[in-house]
Amino acid sequence: MPPRIVRIWMVVALATVALATTASGATAATTVGGKLDSTPTSYGCVGYGPGVVMPGVTIGCTIQQTVAAPAFSVGSTSPIATGGVVTRFHILTGASGAGTSRVVVAPRVLNPALDVVATGTPQDIPLGIAGVHSFDTQLPVTSGQHLAMHLEFTAGPLAGSETVGIKWVYVAPSGTAGSTAKKSGTLPGPTSLATPDSTSANGEAMVAYDIEPDVDGDGLGDETQDTAPPTLKQSVRARQNVVRGRGISLLITSSETGTVTIGGLVKVGGELGSLTLASRTIAVDAGVAKRVRLPIPARRLKKIKAALKSGKSVSVRTQVFATNVIGRSSQTQSKTVRAAKIR
Ligand SMILES: [Ca+2]
Numbered sequence: 001m002p003p004r005i006v007r008i009w010m011v012v013a014l015a016t017v018a019l020a021t022t023a024s025g026a027t028a029a030t031t032v033g034g035k036l037d038s039t040p041t042s043y044g045c046v047g048y049g050p051g052v053v054m055p056g057v058t059i060g061c062t063i064q065q066t067v068a069a070p071a072f073s074v075g076s077t078s079p080i081a082t083g084g085v086v087t088r089f090h091i092l093t094g095a096s097g098a099g100t101s102r103v104v105v106a107p108r109v110l111n112p113a114l115d116v117v118a119t120g121t122p123q124d125i126p127l128g129i130a131g132v133h134s135f136d137t138q139l140p141v142t143s144g145q146h147l148a149m150h151l152e153f154t155a156g157p158l159a160g161s162e163t164v165g166i167k168w169v170y171v172a173p174s175g176t177a178g179s180t181a182k183k184s185g186t187l188p189g190p191t192s193l194a195t196p197d198s199t200s201a202n203g204e205a206m207v208a209y210d211i212e213p214d215v216d217g218d219g220l221g222d223e224t225q226d227t228a229p230p231t232l233k234q235s236v237r238a239r240q241n242v243v244r245g246r247g248i249s250l251l252i253t254s255s256e257t258g259t260v261t262i263g264g265l266v267k268v269g270g271e272l273g274s275l276t277l278a279s280r281t282i283a284v285d286a287g288v289a290k291r292v293r294l295p296i297p298a299r300r301l302k303k304i305k306a307a308l309k310s311g312k313s314v315s316v317r318t319q320v321f322a323t324n325v326i327g328r329s330s331q332t333q334s335k336t337v338r339a340a341k342i343r
Pocket residue numbers: 213214215216217218219220221222226
């Protein structure tokens with residue numbers, strides 16, 4: 001085999017690997033909720049303030065945007081059109097004279113009946129800082145569910161006094177669509193918002209939620225949270241009868257459902273270069289070992305047979321990598337199989 005041709009084969013093999021490791025096009029992340037471009041003018045929890053609860057007593061409320069408000073919003077969070085994982089949430093708060101008081105905020109998932117099915121880890125906001133506050137979270141959501149924001153006042157001289165606490169709802173001009181539903185309670189809070197304590201017409205909660213796809217359904221957002229590649233295990237018998245088997249046999253396991261791509265190079269002792277074997281890609285289930293064969297074409301088997309008969313050593317170096325369903329690939333792994341001598 002002229003060395004020049006061998007080199008071309010190797011370039012083709014590497015290009016094939018590069019294509020196979022490119023991420024498959026998953027649906028991009030979306031943001032639902034408000035555009036956060038209106039200054040909050042109202043307190044979302046009006047009605048539970050001083051005189052209702054004694055100072056120092058922790059109180060809170062959950063607000064869910066119930067009606068799309070196209071005049072001032074990118075859309076309602078009610079209900080979610082496409083499921084995934086909420087990976088980040090944003091809340092815009094207005095100026096506050098609340099001093100050292102603090103509030104905790106936590107995103108919530110509600111079912112279609114508006115029962116609370118999940119609450120994200122509460123995050124702390126110092127009330128003295130107005131602006132957009134963004135927090136990472138990990139909250140799976142399915143289509144048809146709703147997103148809501150829960151607030152509690154937990155510390156400082158104004159704890160338990162919502163009406164002088166934090167502005168986070170924009171009140172639209174009269175006649176503009178939009179409303180909120182709310183209910184008071186402490187974390188983990190009420191289990192149902194189906195019968196709100198009160199509603200606030202024309203209010204837009206200044207909150208937004210980033211939802212990433214979760215194609216493999218593991219509860220991790222595929223773009224920023226589900227970044228680990230699958231783990232590949234490859235097991236081969238070190239010496240195999242390559243001629244009789246018309247190829248080599250491998251036992252492969254991927255930690256994640258997806259595919260495993262198997263290729264290889266045949267090295268014939270004493271000669272420069274190698275013979276590249278066409279790679280094949282097979283479907284695998286997570287954690288299930290699969291026996292696969294890397295075939296060697298008859299034309300090449302003939303050369304291998306001749307080399308073995310003339311006393312040369314022949315080996316196959318495998319090139320194997322696993323790819324999960326969201327397109328992340330393991331490193332390519334190699335093992336060497338020596339061809340058994342033939343008579
Ligand atoms: Ca995922």
